[in-house]
Amino acid sequence: GESVGLHLPTLSVQEGDNSIINCAYSNSASDYFIWYKQESGKGPQFIIDIRSNMDKRQGQRVTVLLNKTVKHLSLQIAATQPGDSAVYFCAEIVTGGSEKLVFGKGTKLTVNP
Amino acid sequence: NAGVMQNPRHLVRRRGQEARLRCSPMKGHSHVYWYRQLPEEGLKFMVYLQKENIIDESGMPKERFSAEFPKEGPSILRIQQVVRGDSAAYFCASSHGLNEQFFGPGTRLTVL
Numbered sequence: 001g002e003s004v005g006l007h008l009p010t011l012s013v014q015e016g017d018n019s020i021i022n023c024a025y026s027n028s029a030s031d032y033f034i035w036y037k038q039e040s041g042k043g044p045q046f047i048i049d050i051r052s053n054m055d056k057r058q059g060q061r062v063t064v065l066l067n068k069t070v071k072h073l074s075l076q077i078a079a080t081q082p083g084d085s086a087v088y089f090c091a092e093i094v095t096g097g098s099e100k101l102v103f104g105k106g107t108k109l110t111v112n113p
Numbered sequence: 114n115a116g117v118m119q120n121p122r123h124l125v126r127r128r129g130q131e132a133r134l135r136c137s138p139m140k141g142h143s144h145v146y147w148y149r150q151l152p153e154e155g156l157k158f159m160v161y162l163q164k165e166n167i168i169d170e171s172g173m174p175k176e177r178f179s180a181e182f183p184k185e186g187p188s189i190l191r192i193q194q195v196v197r198g199d200s201a202a203y204f205c206a207s208s209h210g211l212n213e214q215f216f217g218p219g220t221r222l223t224v225l
Contacts, residue, residue, distance in 0.1 A: 098169035
């Protein structure tokens with residue numbers, strides 16, 4: 001069935017270091033993936049997305065890598081800042097259907113000053 | 114350029130009462146999604162609506178829960194005869210059908 005999971009529930013890094021958050025997905029039919037950031041008491045905020053015809057996409061300080069062979073997704077945050085502290089979720093969609101997002105449980109990122 | 118709006122932000126109900134959660138999508142968006150989030154967990158899809166139509170309600174419990182998105186006005190998620198297990202954060206997202214979904218701030222429902 002459809003499911004998205006994460007390798008690590010928590011990640012603690014020093015300010016200025018690079019962060020890598022991983023995600024495994026199981027539905028090979030998924031063709032669109034999104035990373036969301038959720039701060040305490042707020043709704044998920046879009047960070048970056050990637051389609052299955054790509055293996056890498058870069059944004060401002062963030063990079064998403066997609067490995068379809070092993071069904072693995074990662075989010076890299078460069079020069080992590082205290083404001084990056086949040087829970088990060090990956091989500092997948094099978095486009096052409098109901099477009100519903102399937103979320104993983106999340107990784108809590110803590111950035112230490 | 115307002116984002117997705119949800120109200121109330123916090124809602125307290127006693128067991129057996131009804132809860133009504135409202136969602137106003139972003140301007141120009143005709144697709145609305147409702148998700149539920151339990152503490153320390155990811156969001157779980159409940160229902161997907163377009164104007165006046167329910168497209169996918171596969172994630173919504175068959176009993177006590179209903180959703181609508183009328184031609185005019187916000188989308189409503191209604192929970193009848195609430196139980197303690199309904200306590201959660203309920204998020205609405207909207208899109209114009211091109212995959213990216215924008216989320217509202219959520220309604221935190223507490224059932225006493």
